Amino acid sequence: MRLPWQRRSVEPEALEHPIVVEHLTKRFGDFLAVDDVNFHVNAGEVYGWLGPNGAGKTTTIRMLLGLMPPTSGRMRVLGYDPTTQTKAMQEHVGYMSQLFTLYEDLTAAENIRFYGLAYGLSREMLRQRQEEIIAMAGLEGRENELTAHLSGGWKQRLALGCAIVHNPRVVFLDEPTAGVDPISRREFWGLIYAMAKKGVTILVTTHYMDEAELCQRVAFISEGRLIALDSPERLKSTAMHGQILEVNTPTPDRVMQALLAARGELSLIDVALYGAQLHVVVADALVGKPQLQDYLDRQGTPVTAIEWIAPTLEDVFISSVKPREE
Numbered sequence: 216m217r218l219p220w221q222r223r224s225v226e227p228e229a230l231e232h233p234i235v236v237e238h239l240t241k242r243f244g245d246f247l248a249v250d251d252v253n254f255h256v257n258a259g260e261v262y263g264w265l266g267p268n269g270a271g272k273t274t275t276i277r278m279l280l281g282l283m284p285p286t287s288g289r290m291r292v293l294g295y296d297p298t299t300q301t302k303a304m305q306e307h308v309g310y311m312s313q314l315f316t317l318y319e320d321l322t323a324a325e326n327i328r329f330y331g332l333a334y335g336l337s338r339e340m341l342r343q344r345q346e347e348i349i350a351m352a353g354l355e356g357r358e359n360e361l362t363a364h365l366s367g368g369w370k371q372r373l374a375l376g377c378a379i380v381h382n383p384r385v386v387f388l389d390e391p392t393a394g395v396d397p398i399s400r401r402e403f404w405g406l407i408y409a410m411a412k413k414g415v416t417i418l419v420t421t422h423y424m425d426e427a428e429l430c431q432r433v434a435f436i437s438e439g440r441l442i443a444l445d446s447p448e449r450l451k452s453t454a455m456h457g458q459i460l461e462v463n464t465p466t467p468d469r470v471m472q473a474l475l476a477a478r479g480e481l482s483l484i485d486v487a488l489y490g491a492q493l494h495v496v497v498a499d500a501l502v503g504k505p506q507l508q509d510y511l512d513r514q515g516t517p518v519t520a521i522e523w524i525a526p527t528l529e530d531v532f533i534s535s536v537k538p539r540e541e
Contacts (some may be wrong), residue, residue: 230294233258233385234279235354239288241274241346241439248274250439251288256418261411263430264420267536271439272420273313276387280310282515293384306334307384311374311389313420316473317369319363323373327360327380334381341380348376351406368399375406379415388419392426404429424529433528437536447528455526456534457484458500460507462493463519474507481506487533494530 234256241249249271256262266272277283279292281301290297295304309333317326327348331341352372354365371392379386387468388407392400404426411417419430427433428447435443435450443454464470471493474486481503486495497503500523511518526534 263433266436
């Protein structure tokens, strides 16, 4: 651990792409966790890294942080090689894991001081950063309260503050809002964009599609492979496998079972509940809509309306990452 009076290394030069990944591969025995992945993240960008559980998201982040060596491929973070220049790189990188890592038997202020000293901040800088982080987290008047007594939203904002206490240039956030209420999630994303406006580059994983919509670009990873990458709007217009028919019915469960039973007959790509409606994926909505309506009429299932709609990012995500049937 660097002591407070020791100087930090020279700041890295500004780069157009602070994160660069080329042909990144990671094997665990016969299991291929990350399979020849290529991408870059632009300076000041909020980059979403999405995939189902076990897709390779966290493994990729751990390699980029220098916590795990790749099997093959090339990585650069702020120009550093995470495998061989880990310590120098980590001085300029922040990381917030999906698991809460603060010390609950310390106060909010004590947690900030602990992480600040670990990153080698001077006492003067640490006092300044502590004030800034307490204000950012909305903890004025609670800085001397035990972290264990804070609400989930306050804990998450405090954890982010400790992850960025050293003013990093790149921040990795691995499912940072898991289990947090919607209002706290929205406030947390306000902090993310405040950092991005200051030029901080952010790579974030999330399972919430409303959060993915807030990213400037989104990458889908499935079974270790990068399968789609673009802005949320472009993904919705170009990456959907099929077209969406939204079925409004007072008995969605009954209708869903009927459609699943006739999936082969009607050539349905997918059927899924979406709130109180059903989203039915077909190859061609103009052909599929009358076929769907005729089938449901013959089954005697009550249907209010069937409409051809634009896909949501969640529709695109499910369509992209769902394993293909042989």
